[in-house]
Amino acid sequence: MEETREISALFHLIDDPDIEVFSTVSDRIISLGTNIIPNLEHLWETTPDEAVQERIEMLIHRLHYCELTNDFQRWKAQPAPDLLGGALLVCKFQYPDLNVSAILQDIEKMRRNIWLELNNYLTPLEQTNVLTTILYNYYHLKGSEINYSEPHDFLLNKVLETKKGNAISNGILYLVLCDLLDIPIRAVPIPRQFILAYFDMEPGVWQEPASNPMHQIQFYIDPMSGQVFTQKDVDTYFKRISVPPTASFFKPMNTIRIIQHLLEEFSRCFESDKDGYKQEELMKLAQLLET
Structure with missing residues (x-):
């Protein structure tokens, strides 16, 4: 100027x-x-x-x-806010000059490598194993427990750079790839977890599940490692935390809610007096997304 x-x-x-x-x-x-x-x-x-x-x-x-x-x-x-766009906006909080095109290129390479291994004859579990194998074995993506002293673990650009993230950021990367590949995997709001679920849907045609979405879930994926687990495993978890497994915990989280959750968790990295203003700003962004 x-x-x-x-x-x-x-x-x-x-x-x-x-x-x-x-x-x-x-x-x-x-x-x-x-x-x-x-x-x-x-x-x-x-x-x-x-x-x-x-x-x-x-x-x-x-x-x-x-x-x-x-x-x-x-x-x-937007009529249908995209998860990748929202995740990149969160990255821009810390990196306002973020090179978005480089990130899009990295994700496109991942998508293509996975797509080359997919075909119409694979079962849902085989599809998921292809995605998981390439992401965690070929690209060596690692998961770490949520640690609020490691803000980089929440940011997609740093996950792509370091190949290390927590359940939320790894899960967002997994979901972005699923969206690009028309694989019906969504995040579900199971308490104290960020868990993905494979829904029994027609490929490329997403419909909101019926009143009890649990019945349409074939299996679950832990985005920390890509490990697959069953409804029985989830039922055991609910018994351990003494929470009744109501239908609301199995309803897919929409894109806005996922980004809102990311902002809320990311804000907890800035609780010191010096960085308190960042926590306040991130929570304001989360509140902005209230529907």
Whole structure:
């Protein structure tokens, strides 16, 4: 953005010790939109004062966050918000300059490698084994327990880069590939877990399950490892946690709810006083997705 007299005046006031003055200046800079970010970055590079640099960094973050909020609103308003698009928006919270095209290329390579091994004669379990074998054995995807001191484990771009994620991020990658390959696997909201289920549906034609969706589930998949387990295993789990297995726990989670869950869990990585503002921002994004 061309540096006008107003922008120059605003920049001279960034170091003002009066909080009210700085707040007014900040709001005006934010109102100018993301086009002003290169100007702020240049100011940061030419400013020796670390305290002023921190203020500039926060202004840049706020500008990116405002843009991200608008992106989430547009994503939610789509007739059928796609899971990959939502997951990439979450990545942009930490990586606003994310190279989306590189990620799309990586996922397309994965999809093609799996597709080459699939055919119409495979059973649901054989289909799932193909996907699981390529993802966890060929690509060496690893799963780790949810650890809120490891925020990267929640982000799809880092999962693709490091081949390591938790149940939620690995599960989202698994679901994205299933969507691209017309495999009827969906996430189900079993308490304290992020579990995938293979639904008995016509390939390429997804219909919401009947009143008791449990009867349409053929088996379950743990996205940490790709391990398959049965309804009996799930029933045992419900007995162990002393929760009755009602039909609502077996109804597929919609895309918006999955991304909302990701935002809620990701926000728990930022509970320190220093990062508390990030937790607040992520929870605001999650609330934005309320239906």
